[in-house]
Amino acid sequence: MFRDFFLLAARSIAHRKVRSWLTIIGVFIGITAVVALISIGLGLEKTINDQVSDVFGVDTFIISPEGTFGPGGAHADATFAIDLDHLRSIDGIQEAAAIRDETGFVQGSPDEAGDSIKGLLSVVGLSPELLTDFSSFIGDIELEPGGRNFTATDRNVAILGNAVATRLNATVGSTIEIEGQPFEIVGVVVPGEDDAAGRQSGGMMSYGRTTEDTIYVPYDVLLDLYGPADSVLVTLVRVAEGTDVDEAADRVETDLNERGADIMTITYTDISDMVGTMMSTISAFLAGIAGISLLVGAVGVMNTMFTSVLERTKEIGVMKAVGAKNSHVWLIFLIESGMMGLVGGAVGTILGLALSWGASALLSRVFGIDIAVVASAALIAITLAGSFALGAIAGLWPARRASKLLVVDALRYE
């Protein structure tokens, strides 16, 4: 019987092609917007999470000055001194490494005339472990031939960004002075291909600065030069195998806070929660906007259905006269409006996915950002069911009106 009602509804939709299509267009514009927003939103979240988990892995967390993330922004001057050796001794911690950023008075190698350049430059202290154990976090630092990375025992050595090396007239083997102390250059970073690539391969290490202008020295040396850290950018901690990262992070945070360090720990879970919250806020906002267009589509369906009920008053009378129950009439009209919703939903899903693929292709071409498009079967199924429901709900009132018509009155209607 249901099948027959579908057939009757389909006949009447097909009978008024233009109006049905216009109504369906009203529905699919809304659905297109919703599908595109959801699939791009989910894709963005997935892309960010993937990247964060690439950088972090599941066994790493970072220690950062209190308030770096979240409301309040970064306190650039938040003071905290972290003793990496103490950190390594905390239960469950396998390895720790830190990045520290100072501005140092630097003097380059003398040229043929014996002059050398002097000035304030950014000096970044890197734990050697950063290069060996946290390479995914630091990104690839590719050195020019002849260069080498820091070793655990290195003290007064430096690796130079390409631009800064040129300016300081330094190459592998030459010596520069930082705060009056001599540093041997052990490596020079290969120049980045272009900015975008530099930003990408730099990962989180360069913190917005290109590697070109940075002087890298072993982390511990900065302690000699500048005393205890009050400007550690970030500390990376890896937990021992089998240790729960979030638990270990809590232990470390409590421990260091008790020791007076104004820090917080950030695990993969924290970041992915944060990304999730941010994305769902954005999604909710966009969904609200898309919801308005859905509402407009639904009103369109309702309008069409009222017109249809009016036009087919006589037909309704006939159906009732030959034995249709009120519920039959109601169902036929509900199916009719649901079907318009469903067709709108199907077209909207296809267009919405096409739109988000297009947007993702455009983003990756123009900005070099790769955003996955999430088009799960569940999303499609929910959209289709939802759009049928949307149509059906919009048809409830008109269908009810149709079912309540009195037989003779309906039959007499011209």
Added chain:
Amino acid sequence: MSLLELRDVTKEYQLGKTTVRALRGLDLDIAQGEIVAIMGPSGSGKSTLMHILGALDVPTSGLAKLEGTDLASLSEPQLVTIRGQRIGFVFQTFNLIQTLSAQMNVELPMIFQRLPRKQRAQLACALLERVGLGDRAHHKPNELSGGERQRVAVARALANDPEIILADEPTGNLDSESGSSILNLLKTLSRDDGKTIILVTHDPEAAEIADRIVRLKDGAVRKEVEHV
């Protein structure tokens, strides 16, 4: 006991301030298996009467009984069952559904009785065959002549094999030949299947098949004539 029984039935329509009295105290008894022809001038209330007999409308006052049961006392679902199963109605204006083929129009009453698809199609084709439209099954009403539409309407009225057939001018648009064939069909249904048939007609030939002729004037029975 009469199959159908009307007692002092009135039907009034309120049009603004004026009251149109379509039926004014009409009495009528119809026995099982009878063929009754209802005649009378235009506007005398024939269609109104048929609607009341067909449980499509209710009298303003008076009683309309089917097998002794007052139709006004029945619930809507019970009336739906009567309309769907016990009564076949041929409308004066055919009232076919324009978007459906002749066959689907004939199947429609069976859909609401939940007859299986196959059986429905067979029955519909057989009925169309019976009214001489076997080759028009897939035509839409607007692809049929007036007479052909009328015959589809007759076929639809027979769809659920109802015991009472109410036909409002079933031969009004037909040439005498196809008119006679419809009348013969009705006669056969009465004689062989014991159907009760009430037909409105202006056509003396149609009245020929009736056992009884009821003449209406101004919403009441003016004269009843037994036919022999």
